[in-house]
Amino acid sequence: MSVRRLAEENVQPEKFAFSRENKAWAKTRIGLYPEGRQQSAVIPLLMRAQEQEGWVSRPAIEEIAQMLDMPYIRVLEVATFYTQFQLQPVGTRAHIQVCGTTPCMLRGAEDIRAVCQSKIHAEPHHLNSDGTLSWEEVECLGACVNAPMVAIGQETYEDLTPERMEEIIDAFAAGNGAAVPTGPQVEREFSAPQGGFTSLTDVPKKHAKSRSTKVANDDAPTQKGRKREVSAEAAPAIDGPKNTAKVSRSRAEKERKTADAEATAIFEAPEGAADDLKLISGVGPVLEKKLNAFGVTQIAQVAKFKKADIQKLDDALSFKGRIERDDWVKQAKALAKGEAEYVRVFGKKPR
Numbered sequence: 001m002s003v004r005r006l007a008e009e010n011v012q013p014e015k016f017a018f019s020r021e022n023k024a025w026a027k028t029r030i031g032l033y034p035e036g037r038q039q040s041a042v043i044p045l046l047m048r049a050q051e052q053e054g055w056v057s058r059p060a061i062e063e064i065a066q067m068l069d070m071p072y073i074r075v076l077e078v079a080t081f082y083t084q085f086q087l088q089p090v091g092t093r094a095h096i097q098v099c100g101t102t103p104c105m106l107r108g109a110e111d112i113r114a115v116c117q118s119k120i121h122a123e124p125h126h127l128n129s130d131g132t133l134s135w136e137e138v139e140c141l142g143a144c145v146n147a148p149m150v151a152i153g154q155e156t157y158e159d160l161t162p163e164r165m166e167e168i169i170d171a172f173a174a175g176n177g178a179a180v181p182t183g184p185q186v187e188r189e190f191s192a193p194q195g196g197f198t199s200l201t202d203v204p205k206k207h208a209k210s211r212s213t214k215v216a217n218d219d220a221p222t223q224k225g226r227k228r229e230v231s232a233e234a235a236p237a238i239d240g241p242k243n244t245a246k247v248s249r250s251r252a253e254k255e256r257k258t259a260d261a262e263a264t265a266i267f268e269a270p271e272g273a274a275d276d277l278k279l280i281s282g283v284g285p286v287l288e289k290k291l292n293a294f295g296v297t298q299i300a301q302v303a304k305f306k307k308a309d310i311q312k313l314d315d316a317l318s319f320k321g322r323i324e325r326d327d328w329v330k331q332a333k334a335l336a337k338g339e340a341e342y343v344r345v346f347g348k349k350p351r
C-alpha cells in the first residue's frame with residue numbers, strides 16, 4: 001500500500017466548482033441527512049467531484065469542506081484514505097486499478113501488472129503518451145474468488161489472463177471500453193464454478209426436474225442480461241469436450257502453459273534480430289512471446305502476411321479475427337516504413 005498524498009502544486013487547478021447540475025444534486029444529497037449530520041455526505045460529494053473532474057484536487061477538497069462546514073483536514077483524511085479517490089490526474093479513458101493482494105497475486109496479478117506497465121507506463125500513476133490511460137496497484141477489491149482482477153471506474157473485470165488484459169486495455173485506448181463485458185471474463189456466472197457444478201449435485205428425486213431446469217439455465221453465459229463474448233484464449237477451461245465441468249481451472253491453466261511451452265514454429269523465422277512486435281497495437285509482451293515461438297519475429301514479415309498466413313496464425317492463437325480486427329498487416333506495413341508513416345496512416349505514434 002503506497003502513501004497517498006495530494007498531487008504536486010504544479011498540477012493542482014486554481015479552483016474547483018461543481019457544475020450547476022452537480023450543485024443541485026449535492027444540495028439534495030446533503031438534505032437527505034438529519035439536521036447536524038450533513039458531514040455524512042462527504043464521500044458522495046468527493047465521488048461526484050471525481051466523476052466531474054476525473055480526480056480529486058485540493059481545491060475540490062476545500063470546496064467540499066466549505067459546503068459541509070467541515071475542517072479541511074477531515075475531508076483530506078477521507079480523500080487520502082480510500083483508494084477509490086484519485087489524487088492526481090488519471091487517464092481520460094481509463095484508470096486501471098490492479099488488485100495486488102495475496103489471492104490475486106497467487107493467481108497472476110503480477111502478469112496483469114506487467115501488461116499495464118508495458119502498455120501504459122512503467123510506473124503507476126503516470127499517464128500514457130496520449131494521456132488516455134493510467135494504472136495503479138491497489139489492495140483487495142473484494143472479488144478474490146474470481147482472481148486476478150482489475151477495476152476500471154465503477155466496474156470490475158475478473159478472471160483475467162494477460163492476453164485478455166491486453167485486449168481490454170486496447171479496447172479502452174480505442175474508446176471502446178463500454179463494449180467490454182464487465183465481471184468474469186470467462187464462461188461463468190458471477191462467482192459460480194467455471195464449467196458447472198462439481199459438488200453438492202445430489203438432488204432429492206422429487207426436486208430433480210426443477211433442478212435440471214435450473215442447471216440448464218445456469219449454463220446461460222449472461223450476467224445482468226449482458227451478452228458475454230469471451231475469447232477462447234481468455235477462457236481456457238471452457239474449451240474442449242463437454243466433460244470440462246470436471247476439469248479444474250488450475251489444471252486447465254497448467255495444460256495451457258504446457259501447450260504454450262510446446263508451441264512449435266509454424267513459420268520460418270527470418271534471419272536477423274527480432275523486432276519489437278509490441279509496436280503493433282494489439283500485441284503485448286505475452287503475445288509477442290507466442291508469436292516468436294511460432295516463428296514470427298519481424299515486423300516486415302507481418303507486413304507480407306497473406307490471407308492464408310493470417311488464417312494459420314489465427315488458428316494457432318485460437319483467436320479468430322484478432323489479426324484482422326487490429327489490422328496487424330496495415331500496421332506492420334506502416335511501421336516497416338518508419339514512425340512518420342505510422343503517424344500519417346493512424347494519426348498517432350506507435351505505442
Ligand code: FES
Nearest residue numbers: 099104140143144
Ligand atoms: S485479493 Fe484481489 S480482489 Fe481480493
